Amino acid sequence: MTQPVENLVTAVAVLVDAVTGILQVPVNPPETVSVPTFAIVYLRSGTIDNGVIGMRKALHTINIDVLTKRTDLSRDMAKVKPFLDLVPAALLADPTLTATAQTFDNITYELLVTDYGGVPMIGYKFSINGIKVLTA
Numbered sequence: 001m002t003q004p005v006e007n008l009v010t011a012v013a014v015l016v017d018a019v020t021g022i023l024q025v026p027v028n029p030p031e032t033v034s035v036p037t038f039a040i041v042y043l044r045s046g047t048i049d050n051g052v053i054g055m056r057k058a059l060h061t062i063n064i065d066v067l068t069k070r071t072d073l074s075r076d077m078a079k080v081k082p083f084l085d086l087v088p089a090a091l092l093a094d095p096t097l098t099a100t101a102q103t104f105d106n107i108t109y110e111l112l113v114t115d116y117g118g119v120p121m122i123g124y125k126f127s128i129n130g131i132k133v134l135t136a
Contacts, residue, residue: 105130
């Protein structure tokens with residue numbers, strides 16, 4: 001049975017997949033990706049409160065790494081800069097993350113220079129912070 005936290009990651013992947021310019025957003029990240037610009041969505045951290053049954057809540061943080069293959073810094077940065085507006089806009093347009101959460105607090109971002117599957121990448125890491133989910 002799918003757990004609510006799994007539903008959150010899938011919902012975010014679906015929202016990010018609709019962003020123009022992102023060519024692939026796998027729900028379960030593969031070892032390598034064959035497209036030049038893609039996103040990886042994963043659960044980073046969370047807290048689950050032990051409260052009254054029916055009023056328990058969990059707060060999660062989900063990361064979205066939007067990456068492009070690093071070949072020419074100037075062109076690569078020009079390719080990823082639009083995502084600074086496009087990704088948050090897609091998430092803010094649906095603050096319940098396709099009805100999998102009550103709301104979330106904010107979105108933060110940072111520049112990300114990394115390797116993925118041995119390939120140099122550059123992009124941005126977005127964090128959706130304080131995703132509120134009420135649990136049984």
